[in-house]
Amino acid sequence: MNFGYEGKVAVITGSSQGIGRKTAEQMARLGAKVMLVARGENQLQEAKKEIAQFGEVDYIVADVKENDSAERIIEETIKRYGRLDVLVNNAGGSFAKPFEEVAISDWEDDLDLKLLAAVRMSKAALPHMKEDGGAILNLTAVLGKTPPSSSLPTTVSRAAGMAMTKAMSKDLGKYGIRVNTVCIGLIRSAQIEKKWQNEAPELTWEEYSKLDRHNIPLGRIGETEEAANVITFLCSDLASYISGDAVNIDGGSGHAL
């Protein structure tokens, strides 16, 4: 099977750790030149060193919430690698509270990080993808499809990310640009390990991962590799007829059809 990554260039935001970092590794292993983006240079250097064993990789230190960062990230990528084929809008975090406890500034911060940063990155990337086509992949969360109580503002930002993905796919298909989202359930990463330590430090990871209260039909929290596999596939030539889709990576925990 040919994923078609050879000679392609991918930008992945929030890729110094977690799902973004594993995705970068997989794309590099398949022949893509990968540009990592995150705020902390030390972790980026470490990620670059590790991924460089498998393929071509570099990094840009940037906060995707800063207004001019998207233009700078894309410009520096073009300067470094000469083209752009894949954009993964992965940077994010979780902030979930009941409606009454969410300040207006929390709404603004969350939408800025999870929705508007992806808009700015996609707008900056578009001129470089129009000629040869490409793939844009937005990370969202499965809870955005069926928002439960105490899940604001994150489920709203994520639902907006899904709606944006669908609408963008309609507008950009004519350029051969595919736009998809993956809706994450629970995947082991720094934020989930923190949750484990806060909620049940007395349990081993295996025990915590398998707790009934997570309500995961497959019986455990997923691994970063399992999310990266799907993202890498969706951005590859093997998914050449998939656009506007929202694919759950959640061990079956989502409730929506």
Ligand SMILES: NC(=O)C1=CN([C@@H]2O[C@H](COP(=O)(O)OP(=O)(O)OC[C@H]3O[C@@H](n4cnc5c(N)ncnc54)[C@H](O)[C@@H]3O)[C@@H](O)[C@H]2O)C=CC1
């Ligand atoms: N791990 C999970 O169970 C879930 C993850 N997600 C989403 O999937 C994506 C990846 O998740 P994880 O790997 O768990 O995340 P993580 O917390 O391990 O890593 C997130 C990455 O985003 C970067 N980042 C955060 N804010 C940034 C900013 N302003 N500018 C640049 N980089 C920034 C962080 O430095 C980090 O590299 C995130 O968008 C997350 O919200 C959604 C639902 C569940």
Ligand SMILES: CC(=O)C(C)=O
């Ligand atoms: C956990 C998380 O990052 C969400 C729901 O966006």
